Amino acid sequence: MRIHxxxxxxxxxxxxxxxxxxxAAEELAIGATxxxxxxxxxxxxxxxxxxxxxxxxxxxxxxxxxxVFTCNQCPFSKAYEPVLIELASRYEKDRxxxxxxxxxxxxxxxxxxxxxxxxxxREKKYPFPYLYDATxxxxxxxxxxxxxxxxxxxxxxxxxYRGRINDSRAPEQVKSHDxxxxxxxxxxxxxxxxxxxxxxxxxxxxxxxx
Amino acid sequence: MRTALAALVCIAAWLAGCAPRTxxxxxxxxxxxxxxxITAARGRPLLVVFxxxxxxxxxxxxxxxxxxxxxxxxxxxxxAVSLDGFLSGDERALAVVQEFLVHTPTPYPHxxxxxxxxxxxxxFDLSGSIPYAILYDAxxxxxxxFEGRTAASSVRDVLAASS
Numbered sequence: 078m079r080i081h082x083x084x085x086x087x088x089x090x091x092x093x094x095x096x097x098x099x100x101a102a103e104e105l106a107i108g109a110t111x112x113x114x115x116x117x118x119x120x121x122x123x124x125x126x127x128x129x130x131x132x133x134x135x136x137x138x139x140x141x142x143x144x145v146f147t148c149n150q151c152p153f154s155k156a157y158e159p160v161l162i163e164l165a166s167r168y169e170k171d172r173x174x175x176x177x178x179x180x181x182x183x184x185x186x187x188x189x190x191x192x193x194x195x196x197x198x199r200e201k202k203y204p205f206p207y208l209y210d211a212t213x214x215x216x217x218x219x220x221x222x223x224x225x226x227x228x229x230x231x232x233x234x235x236x237x238y239r240g241r242i243n244d245s246r247a248p249e250q251v252k253s254h255d256x257x258x259x260x261x262x263x264x265x266x267x268x269x270x271x272x273x274x275x276x277x278x279x280x281x282x283x284x285x286x287x
Numbered sequence: 288m289r290t291a292l293a294a295l296v297c298i299a300a301w302l303a304g305c306a307p308r309t310x311x312x313x314x315x316x317x318x319x320x321x322x323x324x325i326t327a328a329r330g331r332p333l334l335v336v337f338x339x340x341x342x343x344x345x346x347x348x349x350x351x352x353x354x355x356x357x358x359x360x361x362x363x364x365x366x367a368v369s370l371d372g373f374l375s376g377d378e379r380a381l382a383v384v385q386e387f388l389v390h391t392p393t394p395y396p397h398x399x400x401x402x403x404x405x406x407x408x409x410x411f412d413l414s415g416s417i418p419y420a421i422l423y424d425a426x427x428x429x430x431x432x433f434e435g436r437t438a439a440s441s442v443r444d445v446l447a448a449s450s
Contacts, residue, residue: 152341152374153373153374156374222414222415223415223416244404244405245376245403245404246373246374246376247372247374247375247378247379249376250372250376250377252403275404275405275408275415276415277373277408277416278415278416279416
């Protein structure tokens with residue numbers, strides 16, 4: 078059933094931008110302070126990265142922030158969507174905040190428009206902010222290349238891990254729970270053993286050069 | 288959509304004077320088997336294409352790959368390596384590719400990768416996105432890598448420049 082859903086999604090996804098050159102520079106370095114952002118979310122409000130680690134009257138600052146570059150249609154992103162929702166729920170008590178960012182150009186991938194983001198977040202009852210990087214400046218600043226692409230920040234917004242969620246979407250084949258291992262290390266105040274992995278997925282749909 | 292693609296594939300194959308029939312059934316392969324297949328293909332230029340059935344640009348480039356595989360001028364061959372197992376699992380991946388090829392046959396051979404992401408990513412220094420292709424010359428020397436869709440004309444240009 079899942080495969081059929083993926084194939085159906087694949088028929089709608091990606092598009093014809095494969096010849097567009099990627100604009101992103103090198104991926105953000107481990108140990109670097111993450112570039113800030115203030116982006117519009119599917120709830121219509123602006124969300125800033127700094128807000129996640131700022132003390133508020135009704136909310137403690139995050140112990141870690143998981144920035145996920147993703148999109149609406151990529152079969153890889155769709156396959157990992159329930160995993161992200163489960164992880165966000167599992168780590169909520171640990172004050173880990175997940176924030177999803179869609180940087181795809183809707184001119185290239187119409188299904189990745191802001192309006193479609195709103196529909197998806199509502200339909201799937203996203204427990205995390207889903208933000209729209211309309212200028213693609215944030216994906217460029219982080220060096221995001223594919224969807225999903227993970228950047229794990231600690232409470233100082235320092236990058237501690239980047240790459241994939243795990244090494245297979247097929248549960249029986251997962252040998253390396255990379256994001257979970259990195260999160261557990263950060264929360265325990267330990268060094269992350271594996272700080273970088275290769276993220277597989279769909280290429281970010283960059284704006285076509287004018 | 289699939290019908291239109293199949294028609295396009297047929298036209299490409301017809302223009303190339305070749306029946307659109309897959310060269311042998313797709314087979315499971317780990318890194319070692321892939322490297323053996325690449326070595327065995329020496330004697331002609333070889334384009335190894337990493338793809339998946341769920342990847343739209345991968346599917347869109349199939350007519351280009353057919354044109355390249357059946358081009359007598361440079362004699363290049365294509366070897367397609369499916370990474371469907373990353374999503375569907377190794378057990379299901381072969382059946383997924385087989386089903387796809389029933390509707391969209393190609394004249395070039397297919398391998399369905401089974402194994403870990405790290406193993407194949409490290410062995411071929413993959414970028415993380417597909418389609419991704421590596422072009423080897425007749426002696427097995429790597430000539431060029433293509434990220435995103437590969438145009439047959441680009442491959443021909445590289446081969447012409449290297450000969």
